[in-house]
Amino acid sequence: MTGIKDVAxxxxxxxxxxSRALSGKGSVSPASRERARTAASELGFxxxxxxxxxxxxxxHNVGLVVPSVHRWFFSxxxxxxxxxxxxxxxxxxxxxxxxxxxxxxxxFSDFLLRKRVDAVIAVSLELxxxxxxxxxxxxxxxxGIGGPLPGASTIRIDDTAIARQATNHLIGLGHTKIAxxxxxxxxxxxxxxxxxxxxxxEKAMNDAGCPVRPEWIVSADFTIEGxxxxxxxxxAGEERPTAVFAASDEMAIGTILAARDFGLRVPDDISVMGxxxxxxxxxxxxxxxxxxxxxxGALAVHTLLGAITNGTALEAADTQHPTRLVVRTSTAxxxxxxx
Amino acid sequence: MTGIKDVAxxxxxxxxxxSRALSGKGSVSPASRERARTAASELGFxxxxxxxxxxxxxxHNVGLVVPSVHRWFFSxxxxxxxxxxxxxxxxxxxxxxxxxxxxxxxxFSDFLLRKRVDAVIAVSLELxxxxxxxxxxxxxxxxGIGGPLPGASTIRIDDTAIARQATNHLIGLGHTKIAxxxxxxxxxxxxxxxxxxxxxxEKAMNDAGCPVRPEWIVSADFTIEGxxxxxxxxxAGEERPTAVFAASDEMAIGTILAARDFGLRVPDDISVMGxxxxxxxxxxxxxxxxxxxxxxGALAVHTLLGAITNGTALEAADTQHPTRLVVRTSTAxxxxxxx
DNA sequence: GGCCGCTATGCAAGCGTTTCCAGATAAAGT
DNA sequence: ACTTTATCTGGAAACGCTTGCATAGCGGCC
Numbered sequence: 001m002t003g004i005k006d007v008a009x010x011x012x013x014x015x016x017x018x019s020r021a022l023s024g025k026g027s028v029s030p031a032s033r034e035r036a037r038t039a040a041s042e043l044g045f046x047x048x049x050x051x052x053x054x055x056x057x058x059x060h061n062v063g064l065v066v067p068s069v070h071r072w073f074f075s076x077x078x079x080x081x082x083x084x085x086x087x088x089x090x091x092x093x094x095x096x097x098x099x100x101x102x103x104x105x106x107x108f109s110d111f112l113l114r115k116r117v118d119a120v121i122a123v124s125l126e127l128x129x130x131x132x133x134x135x136x137x138x139x140x141x142x143x144g145i146g147g148p149l150p151g152a153s154t155i156r157i158d159d160t161a162i163a164r165q166a167t168n169h170l171i172g173l174g175h176t177k178i179a180x181x182x183x184x185x186x187x188x189x190x191x192x193x194x195x196x197x198x199x200x201x202e203k204a205m206n207d208a209g210c211p212v213r214p215e216w217i218v219s220a221d222f223t224i225e226g227x228x229x230x231x232x233x234x235x236a237g238e239e240r241p242t243a244v245f246a247a248s249d250e251m252a253i254g255t256i257l258a259a260r261d262f263g264l265r266v267p268d269d270i271s272v273m274g275x276x277x278x279x280x281x282x283x284x285x286x287x288x289x290x291x292x293x294x295x296x297g298a299l300a301v302h303t304l305l306g307a308i309t310n311g312t313a314l315e316a317a318d319t320q321h322p323t324r325l326v327v328r329t330s331t332a333x334x335x336x337x338x339x
Numbered sequence: 340m341t342g343i344k345d346v347a348x349x350x351x352x353x354x355x356x357x358s359r360a361l362s363g364k365g366s367v368s369p370a371s372r373e374r375a376r377t378a379a380s381e382l383g384f385x386x387x388x389x390x391x392x393x394x395x396x397x398x399h400n401v402g403l404v405v406p407s408v409h410r411w412f413f414s415x416x417x418x419x420x421x422x423x424x425x426x427x428x429x430x431x432x433x434x435x436x437x438x439x440x441x442x443x444x445x446x447f448s449d450f451l452l453r454k455r456v457d458a459v460i461a462v463s464l465e466l467x468x469x470x471x472x473x474x475x476x477x478x479x480x481x482x483g484i485g486g487p488l489p490g491a492s493t494i495r496i497d498d499t500a501i502a503r504q505a506t507n508h509l510i511g512l513g514h515t516k517i518a519x520x521x522x523x524x525x526x527x528x529x530x531x532x533x534x535x536x537x538x539x540x541e542k543a544m545n546d547a548g549c550p551v552r553p554e555w556i557v558s559a560d561f562t563i564e565g566x567x568x569x570x571x572x573x574x575a576g577e578e579r580p581t582a583v584f585a586a587s588d589e590m591a592i593g594t595i596l597a598a599r600d601f602g603l604r605v606p607d608d609i610s611v612m613g614x615x616x617x618x619x620x621x622x623x624x625x626x627x628x629x630x631x632x633x634x635x636g637a638l639a640v641h642t643l644l645g646a647i648t649n650g651t652a653l654e655a656a657d658t659q660h661p662t663r664l665v666v667r668t669s670t671a672x673x674x675x676x677x678x
Numbered sequence: 679g680g681c682c683g684c685t686a687t688g689c690a691a692g693c694g695t696t697t698c699c700a701g702a703t704a705a706a707g708t
Numbered sequence: 709a710c711t712t713t714a715t716c717t718g719g720a721a722a723c724g725c726t727t728g729c730a731t732a733g734c735g736g737c738c
Contacts, residue, residue: 001454001477003694012716026697027715046448049455050398051694053552054723063431069417070618080410082435086442094433095398096417096421103425109385110431134383138340142465228622257622260599276638279409281595283567288684302667342724353688358726365727390724481692527702 009041054300061091062304063117065107065125069096071222072250072278075160077123077145080297088152088305093117093229097125107222113138119304121145124193127152141307141314143300146193153314155296157323160287163247166273170243171288173209174333175271178205179216179234179241181227181251194219195249197275216241220251227254227258235262235270242334243271244274247280249288256284256330269330277326285329296321329336340380350378356530363387363630400430401643402456403516404464408435410561410590411432412632416462416484417637427644432456436464452477452479458643460484462637468492476661481651482639492642492653494635496660498532500541501628505612508583508626510547513523513672514610517544518555518573518580533558536586536614541570555580559590564595569571572608575603581673582610588617588627595669608673616665624668635660636669 004022008015013032019175020026021036037046037169064081065083066074078094085092093116095107108131112120120135120142127135136151144154149188170178180201183194198217218234220226227246227336231254234244256266262271264270265287274281278288297323299300307314343361348378352371360375367375378384392398403420405413408552417433424431430456432455434446447470459474459481464486474481475490483493509517513539519540522533526550544551557573559565566585571595573583585591591613594607603609605624612622616629638660646653 003692005694015695016697016718016720017716020717023696028715029716032716039389046452046454048390048393048694049453050392050698051723054393055389055694055696055721057696059389064433067524069408069421075414076603078408079437082433083437083439083442086434089449091455092435093418093427094421094431096418096431098418100422103422106425110379110428114388116430125564133566134461200594220512224619225622256623283564283593301579338736344724354688355689355727359687362726366687368686371686387724391726392692393695394724394726396693396726453731457734 002045003048004045007036007039007043007045010043011035016184018103023076027242028146035205037049057307059116060089061093062301063093063095063112063115065095065097065112065120066123067097067125069094073146073276074123076293077297077300079293080299081121081301082297084298084301084305090118090300090301090305096201097134100131108134112140118308119143121300121304122147122149127252134328143303143314145296145300148192151316153317153319155300155303155319156320157291157321159196160203162201162275162291162323163245166245166275166289167201168279169325169327170251170271170273170331171204171210173243173271173331175243176208176210177216177239177334178210178243178245179213179218179242181230181234181244181246182217182219183222183247184219187222190323194247206219215251220254224249224250224254224257227251228258231255231258232261235259235264239272243331246272246274249274249286250279251279252286252288252330253280253284266330269335271331271334273331277324281326281328287328287331288326290324290326292321292323313317341384341501343384343386345382346375346378349376349382351506353637367575376441397472397647398430398457399428400432400456401533401640402432402434402451402457402459404434404436405462406436406464408433412485412587413462414421415632416639419638420460420640422633423556423637423640423644429457429640429644439612447473451479452649457647458482460639460643461486463490481641482642482653483671484635487531487657490655492656492658494566494639494642494658494660496546496630496662498535498541499539501614501630501662502536502584503543505584505614505628506540506543507547508664509584509610509612509670510543510549512582512610512670514582515547515549515672516555516578517582517584518547518552520569520573520583520651521556522561522586523558524639525675526561532636533586540584548571559593561587561589563589563593563596567597568593569605570594571600574598574603582612582670584672585611585613588615588620589615589624591625591627592619592623594615595625606668608674610670610673612670616663619666620667626667626670629665631660633635648657 008018013276018036021033069075079286097104124142124146126147142152146156182198188195203210244255252272255272259270263296273287281288314315345356357375360367360372360492361636408414421431436443463484463485481601485495521537527533557569558568561647583594591611594611598609618629
């Protein structure tokens with residue numbers, strides 16, 4: 001393997017000068033820089049990542065922790081973050097936690113702490129006080145997406161407000177009999193999204209004087225399949241709502257599919273809407289609130305990179321990411337007979 | 340930051356012994372091992388990743404290159420690989436290439452080659468002869484998934500055979516008027532999957548004496564949305580096929596949605612099947628050929644890890660991954676009037 | 679009882695960079 | 709002409725581990 005020494009030799013320079021020439025730090029005469037560069041490329045030399053990380057303390061690597069790349073929202077965030085990092089010359093180390101709680105633990109103690117990342121992006125992950133402190137102790141800036149991280153910088157959307165906005169969209173169309181598909185309790189522990197969206201829904205209903213019927217609040221696991229099953233149950237009930245607001249697009253899609261299987265037309269017989277901005281939304285005509293997941297991923301990266309290059313500690317700011325109501329064809333006025 | 344020195348001091352041992360105790364390599368008395376361990380945990384010590392990589396030459400890190408984590412198949416592979424790696428104590432560096440050709444190039448020269456990974460998994464990516472040689476030159480085992488990598492170990496499914504099997508399933512039900520949704524030409528350049536599946540389809544049709552109608556072969560971009568549009572076009576045609584075989588589940592799903600929007604019942608009016616084993620398949624009752632994407636990811640990891648630990652070069656073997664025909668409710672005998 | 683072979687340990691030499699420091703040279707100021 | 713200041717350069721000390729080599733202990737063997 002050719003090292004920087006070989007390059008120095010070939011260029012007739014010292015190792016130190018070559019290092020400076022190649023990294024662009026410190027002053028080097030244009031002539032030397034050029035000689036270093038050509039020598040390096042002639043030899044096909046590439047810096048040893050570990051050696052330079054060890055010496056400089058910079059890893060040029062960001063850790064991204066997600067529950068599951070298999071779910072739409074997370075993979076969108078990964079895409080956004082990945083592109084931004086690649087652009088900046090950074091590597092992305094992915095920690096796909098999965099269901100396994102043991103994984104989560106080992107990611108923390110064995111991986112994240114091993115000084116192998118310059119920064120961490122945690123998506124929909126609630127970290128304990130002590131975990132955050134460990135991260136702080138090793139001076140790793142961290143930004144959270146979609147979850148409240150006490151004392152860390154976070155990017156998120158105003159879940160209560162958008163749930164309200166979504167509900168109001170339905171109410172504005174004339175619906176009063178609205179059901180809500182929320183997330184299972186388990187998801188609420190880790191991360192309060194289902195509860196927050198649900199409370200936004202309830203507030204809007206109350207404000208409009210619409211009754212919130214407990215049997216019309218069902219929960220699922222945020223997947224299309226899960227919501228499909230839940231929606232079937234909901235629609236099989238005695239009385240049927242005229243609209244369903246699902247806490248995520250995937251669950252809204254599950255609902256639409258269930259409705260179709262019941263012979264219900266969307267939106268004629270029943271309106272459905274979600275939150276996310278899922279790609280499938282266009283095909284299904286899903287009305288939703290787009291939260292620009294990719295953009296959130298990219299923003300997280302830029303925030304971190306800023307902090308890294310400035311060396312400034314990331315302040316614990318809560319950045320509100322903009323959302324956008326996208327009205328398509330899954331919502332309409334309620335059927336006439338449903339007065 | 341506490342280093343291994345501090346641990347050694349606290350444990351009353353030498354740095355060397357602590358290193359051996361913690362890594363499990365070399366012989367250490369049970370007593371010393373215990374002392375090293377407790378000292379380490381008391382100090383909250385974690386090995387410096389870069390220092391140990393530099394010293395040992397092992398990075399405990401695998402690079403995974405995919406076109407886009409946003410597509411079902413790739414994210415499933417990532418999930419499978421990720422879990423297997425986490426289990427083995429390895430990190431996963433994700434290179435999400437995306438559409439951008441420049442990214443692809445820089446991933447190669449700037450990232451992969453910097454000795455920062457022990458091995459590489461390339462998914463649906465055709466590497467040039469010289470790229471492969473570069474990788475070999477730095478002694479990095481590589482395994483490919485779903486794409487032929489000359490001179491590298493690959494895991495894949497027999498695309499021709501399963502396309503044939505899928506087509507035969509439809510033919511076996513009595514269909515003769517079968518359409519095929521393939522991938523765009525662009526995808527075929529990088530990687531011959533669409534062409535291979537298509538030829539399997541054509542072979543099966545020919546063998547059965549069924550005519551292959553050019554206007555019934557349409558192409559899409561492997562997404563649900565893309566196939567939806569393509570299928571609409573297909574179904575709007577003069578004469579309608581009684582069955583559609585899509586080259587991927589995502590495209591099959593797009594087809595089902597399009598069929599429904601045309602008022603066609605699946606499978607009564609039209610049968611649809613795909614290839615993949617997409618999660619949504621259960622909800623939509625999609626008949627498919629499950630190719631166990633997660634399993635392929637995990638298998639790739641185990642193959643690599645085997646090679647790494649044995650130090651043996653990975654032979655250029657082509658491993659056939661098993662597939663499984665899953666018959667659900669999207670396929671049935673053709674409608675009676677379609678003779 | 680002396681010797682062999684084994685395990686357990688420590689010393690110190692790397693691993694391949696970056697960067698501090700100091701020296702050297704050249705330009706600029708007085 | 710001589711000091712001051714700025715720009716370049718090289719030597720060498722980190723960075724924090726792993727591991728080859730050498731040594732010390734120790735039970736078993738003839």
